[in-house]
Amino acid sequence: MAVQTFLFASLIFFSSSIESNHGATEVSLFTNLENSLEVTAKPTRVGVVVLEAGKDMVRITWMLKSSAKVNDDASFKTVEVKLCYAPISQVDRPWRKTHNELSRDRSCPHKIVSKPYDKIPQSLNWTIDRETPTGTYFVRVYGIGVNGQEVAYGQSSDAEKTTNLFSVEGISGRHTSLDIASICFSVFSFGTLLVFLVKEKRKANLQQRK
Amino acid sequence: MGDPSGEPGSSMHGVTGREQSFAFSVASPIVPTDTTAKFDLPVDTEHKAKVFKLFSFANPHMRTFHLSWISFSTCFVSTFAAAPLVPIIRENLNLTKQDIGNAGVASVSGSIFSRLVMGAVCDLLGPRYGCAFLVMLSAPTVFSMSFVADAGGFITVRFMIGFCLATFVSCQYWMSTMFNSQIIGLVNGTAAGWGNMGGGITQLLMPVVYEIIRRCGATAFTAWRLAFFVPGWLHIIMGILVLTLGQDLPDGNRSALEKKGEVAKDKFGKIMWYAVTNYRTWIFVLLYGYSMGVELSTDNVIAEYFFDRFHLKLHTAGIIAASFGMANFFARPAGGYASDIAATYFGMRGRLWALWIIQTAGGLFCVWLGRANTLVTAIVAMILFSLGAQAACGATFAIVPFVSRRALGIISGLTGAGGNFGSGLTQLIFFSTSQFTTEQGLTWMGVMIVACTLPVTLIHFPQWGSMFLPPSKDPVKGTEEHYYASEWNEQEKQKNMHQGSLRFAENSKSEGGRRVRSAATPPENTPNNV
Numbered sequence: 001m002a003v004q005t006f007l008f009a010s011l012i013f014f015s016s017s018i019e020s021n022h023g024a025t026e027v028s029l030f031t032n033l034e035n036s037l038e039v040t041a042k043p044t045r046v047g048v049v050v051l052e053a054g055k056d057m058v059r060i061t062w063m064l065k066s067s068a069k070v071n072d073d074a075s076f077k078t079v080e081v082k083l084c085y086a087p088i089s090q091v092d093r094p095w096r097k098t099h100n101e102l103s104r105d106r107s108c109p110h111k112i113v114s115k116p117y118d119k120i121p122q123s124l125n126w127t128i129d130r131e132t133p134t135g136t137y138f139v140r141v142y143g144i145g146v147n148g149q150e151v152a153y154g155q156s157s158d159a160e161k162t163t164n165l166f167s168v169e170g171i172s173g174r175h176t177s178l179d180i181a182s183i184c185f186s187v188f189s190f191g192t193l194l195v196f197l198v199k200e201k202r203k204a205n206l207q208q209r210k
Numbered sequence: 211m212g213d214p215s216g217e218p219g220s221s222m223h224g225v226t227g228r229e230q231s232f233a234f235s236v237a238s239p240i241v242p243t244d245t246t247a248k249f250d251l252p253v254d255t256e257h258k259a260k261v262f263k264l265f266s267f268a269n270p271h272m273r274t275f276h277l278s279w280i281s282f283s284t285c286f287v288s289t290f291a292a293a294p295l296v297p298i299i300r301e302n303l304n305l306t307k308q309d310i311g312n313a314g315v316a317s318v319s320g321s322i323f324s325r326l327v328m329g330a331v332c333d334l335l336g337p338r339y340g341c342a343f344l345v346m347l348s349a350p351t352v353f354s355m356s357f358v359a360d361a362g363g364f365i366t367v368r369f370m371i372g373f374c375l376a377t378f379v380s381c382q383y384w385m386s387t388m389f390n391s392q393i394i395g396l397v398n399g400t401a402a403g404w405g406n407m408g409g410g411i412t413q414l415l416m417p418v419v420y421e422i423i424r425r426c427g428a429t430a431f432t433a434w435r436l437a438f439f440v441p442g443w444l445h446i447i448m449g450i451l452v453l454t455l456g457q458d459l460p461d462g463n464r465s466a467l468e469k470k471g472e473v474a475k476d477k478f479g480k481i482m483w484y485a486v487t488n489y490r491t492w493i494f495v496l497l498y499g500y501s502m503g504v505e506l507s508t509d510n511v512i513a514e515y516f517f518d519r520f521h522l523k524l525h526t527a528g529i530i531a532a533s534f535g536m537a538n539f540f541a542r543p544a545g546g547y548a549s550d551i552a553a554t555y556f557g558m559r560g561r562l563w564a565l566w567i568i569q570t571a572g573g574l575f576c577v578w579l580g581r582a583n584t585l586v587t588a589i590v591a592m593i594l595f596s597l598g599a600q601a602a603c604g605a606t607f608a609i610v611p612f613v614s615r616r617a618l619g620i621i622s623g624l625t626g627a628g629g630n631f632g633s634g635l636t637q638l639i640f641f642s643t644s645q646f647t648t649e650q651g652l653t654w655m656g657v658m659i660v661a662c663t664l665p666v667t668l669i670h671f672p673q674w675g676s677m678f679l680p681p682s683k684d685p686v687k688g689t690e691e692h693y694y695a696s697e698w699n700e701q702e703k704q705k706n707m708h709q710g711s712l713r714f715a716e717n718s719k720s721e722g723g724r725r726v727r728s729a730a731t732p733p734e735n736t737p738n739n740v
Contacts, residue, residue: 091306092306092307092308092644093300093306093307094307094518094644094647094648095297095300095518130429131429131430131431133301133302133304134304135304170301170302170304170431171429171431172302172359172431173302173429173430173431173432173434173435174356174357174359174432174435175432178356178432178435178436179356179357181356181439182353182354182356182357182439183353185349185350185353185439185442185443185446186349186350186353186354188446189346189347189349189350189445189446189449190346190347190350192346192446192449192450193342193343193346193347193449193453196342196453
C-alpha cells in the first residue's frame with residue numbers, strides 16, 4: 001500500500017511538471033504553416049528500390065522557393081530536417097498518425113538534423129540512421145522561428161504524400177551470437193531437466209532395492 | 211468437516227466467513243495435531259500444515275508455498291514480458307495494430323488447453339514435476355524471441371510462452387498437498403494473487419532491463435531481444451530450485467501418494483456431467499472472463515496505451531502499468547475478505563451482491579479509464595479499475611466452492627479457463643482492429659464488463675436464495691443437504707459415497723446468513739469449519 005501511495009504521489013509530481021509546459025505558448029497547427037521551402041530527397045545509390053538503414057545515403061537539399069515573397073524567410077532562424085512516414089506506412093498503425101496540431105503529430109518522429117538557416121540553398125548527404133524502422137518515407141523541413149515554434153515548412157513529396165517516396169529496410173536486430181546463446185541456454189534447460197529425472201529415477205530404484 | 215484427503219479445492223476455509231478468526235491457523239481441538247511429527251509448523255495427521263506462517267521458509271510447507279507462487283509469478287512475467295516492450299518491437303518487426311492484438315490473444319490462449327493437461331499431469335506425476343517440467347520446458351520458448359523476424363514469428367512465440375500459465379494449476383494443487391483443508395482457501399488465494407502480480411512486475415522489469423542493455427551499447431532492436439534472456443533465466447533458476455528444494459508431499463516424494471487409497475476415486479465422466487449440467491458453472495465461466503479476463507487483457511495493452519496516449523517514456527509507462535498488476539498483492543485477498551464479511555450478515559445473498567457490486571464498479575472504472583483525457587485521471591481510474599477487477603476475482607472464488615461439492619475441481623478449472631477465454635475474446639474484439647482506438651476499446655470493454663456481470667442475478671441457490679429472490683421454503687428442496695446430495699444417484703448414495711457432500715452441506719449452513727448463525731451452537735461445539 002505504501003509503495004502504491006509513493007508511486008502515485010511521484011506520478012502526480014511528474015505529470016504536473018509535464019503538463020505545465022503546455023499552458024504558455026499557443027497551439028501550432030500544420031495548416032497555418034507556409035509552404036515556402038523547396039525540398040528534395042534523393043537516394044545517392046541509383047536504381048535502388050529499397051535502401052538499407054545504416055548503410056545507404058540520401059542527398060537532401062532545401063532552399064527558399066523561388067515563388068516565395070522576398071522576406072518570407074526572415075522569421076526563421078533554424079531549420080529542422082525530419083524523416084516522415086508516407087501514408088502507406090501509417091495504415092493500421094495509429095501510433096504514427098498525422099495530426100494537425102504539431103505537438104500531437106506523430107508522423108515525423110525521426111530527426112535528421114537541426115541547423116541554423118543560411119538563406120542560401122543547403123544540402124546534406126545523410127546516412128540513414130541505423131535504428132530507422134522499416135517503412136516508406138519522405139523528408140520534411142520545418143523553418144523554426146525565434147520562439148522555437150514552426151513557422152514554415154517544405155517537403156520532398158507532394159501534398160498527398162504520394163510522390164518521391166523512398167523505402168527503407170531496417171536492421172533486424174538479430175545477431176548470430178544471440179541465436180547461439182539462445183540455443184545453448186535452451187539446451188541447458190532441457191539437459192538439466194533430463195539429468196534431474198535420470199538422477200531421481202536412479203535414486204528411486206536404489207531405494208526400492210533396499 | 212474438511213475433506214481429509216485434501217483434494218484441490220476441497221476445503222472452504224475462509225469462504226463461509228465463520229472462521230475469520232482462524233484465517234491463519236486451525237484451532238487444535240478441531241483438527242487433531244500430530245504431535246509425533248517433527249516439523250517446524252504444527253501439522254495434522256496427514257502432516258499437512260495447520261498454520262500459514264507467511265515469512266517462514268521452513269521445509270517443507272512454507273518452502274513449497276514460496277517456490278510455488280514464485281514459479282507461477284515467473285510464468286506471468288514471461289507471458290506478459292512483451293507487453294511493455296511493444297513500442298520497440300512494433301518498429302522492429304513492422305507490426306500493425308492487428309498483429310499486436312493477435313499476439314495478445316495468442317499469449318492467453320495457449321493456457322486454456324495447457325491448464326487442463328496440467329491437471330492430469332499433477333494427478334499422474336505430482337505437482338513438483340508438473341511445475342518443474344513446464345517451467346523448464348517453456349524456457350526455450352522465451353529464449354526464442356531472439357529469432358523472431360516478423361509478425362507471424364512474434365505471434366507464434368507469444369502463443370508458446372503462454373502455455374506456461376498452467377503453473378496456476380500445479381501451484382494450487384501443490385498447496386493442497388501441503389496445507390490442511392481448513393486454511394487452504396487463504397493459502398491458495400494468496401498464492402494466486404501473488405502469482406498474478408508477475409503481470410505487474412514484468413511491466414517494471416522489462417523496460418528497466420531494456421534500458422540497461424541499451425546503455426551498454428546495443429541497438430534498440432537487439433536490446434529488446436536480449437532483455438528476454440532475463441525471464442528465460444528466471445525459468446531455469448526456478449525450475450532448478452523446484453527440483454532441488456521442493457518435494458511432492460510433507461513426508462517426501464511421490465511414491466507415498468501411490469499408496470493412498472482411502473478415498474474412493476470418483477469417476478471423471480460423472481464429475482464432468484455434474485459440472486457441465488449445473489447452469490451456475492457457465493455463469494461463473496462468463497463472469498471470470500470479465501474479471502480475470504479483463505485483467506489479463508489490460509496487462510497486455512496498458513503500457514503501450516500510456517506510452518502512446520500520454521507520450522511518456524517507456525519506463526514511465528512501465529511503472530504505471532506495473533501498478534495495475536501489483537495491486538493483486540492485496541486486492542484479490544481483499545475481494546475474498548469482502549465476500550466473507552458480506553456473508554456474515556447476509557449469507558450467500560450477501561456474497562452474490564458483493565460480487566456484483568465489486569465487478570460492476572470495476573467495469574465503470576474501466577469506462578472512466580477509456581474516457582480519461584489527462585494523465586492523472588487516467589492513473590486514478592486505472593488503479594480503481596484494477597482494485598475492482600482483482601477483488602472480483604477473489605470474490606468469485608469465494609462463491610465457486612459452493613456451486614458443487616462433487617465437481618469442484620472441474621468447475622474451478624472451467625472457471626479458470628473462462629478467464630483466459632474472456633481475455634482472448636476482449637483483445638480480439640476491442641484491441642486488434644482499427645475499428646476502435648485503444649481508449650475506445652477500454653471504454654467498450656468496461657461496458658461489456660457491466661453487461662456480462664448482470665448474469666449474477668440469475669444465480670439461485672434453493673437453500674439460500676439469490677440476489678433478488680429469497681430461499682425456497684420447501685422443507686426438502688430448500689435444504690443444503692438436498693442440494694449437495696442431489697449430485698449423487700441412488701446407487702451411489704447406497705454406497706455412502708455422498709457422505710463428504712453431506713458433511714459439507716452441514717457446514718455450509720452458515721451461508722444462510724445472520725439468523726442462521728445466531729442460532730448456531732456455542733463455540734466449544736463449533737462443528738468443523740469447512
